[in-house]
Amino acid sequence: MSDWLPSLITETPAEGYDLAVKLARVAVKMTQPEAEIRERLRAEYAEDAERLIEASQVVATHFATVAAANNYWR
Ligand code: HEM
Structure with missing residues (x-):
């Protein structure tokens, strides 16, 4: 389980939700x-x-973190 999370950055909010x-x-x-x-x-x-x-x-809770990491996809 080492490299399963290379980045918190996602293209879209929907992908961010999948990550959450x-x-x-x-x-x-x-x-x-x-x-x-x-x-x-x-x-x-x-x-x-x-x-x-x-x-x-x-x-x-995770989605809040992912959204912040992506600057709310603005
Ligand atoms: C399936 C989410 C907690 C065991 C699923 C699915 C989701 C999900 C979305 C459906 C996957 C699919 O049908 O494509 C979550 C979330 C959890 C959680 C967000 C907690 C925050 C747990 C716990 C267990 C568990 C506590 C057991 C200890 C499973 C199993 C499946 C499953 C065995 C079916 C196998 C699979 O589809 O991968 N879960 N789950 N989950 N979950 Fe959870």
Whole structure:
């Protein structure tokens, strides 16, 4: 997992949002390296509105960082 994040700079806000989702997911993968366990837990959070909202919040935090790094694509 060394060179998976070469830059925070993206062409468009939509690409920046994709990067924010990736940042969130990579943290989960680093924290729980066992794919089998992640797959089991996926089934739980995928059907729990509160946990989906929490996941959205994590993405929103990363998106704020990515947007700032890109000077809000101005
Ligand atoms: C799938 C985001 C937390 C395990 C997905 C997908 C997204 C996503 C967008 C759909 C991928 C697709 O269908 O193309 C996130 C975000 C998280 C989060 C933003 C937290 C902030 C977790 C956690 C686990 C998990 C805590 C389990 C420990 C999985 C698995 C899949 C999945 C196994 C299905 C496999 C895959 O499509 O790659 N997640 N997730 N995720 N997530 Fe999460």
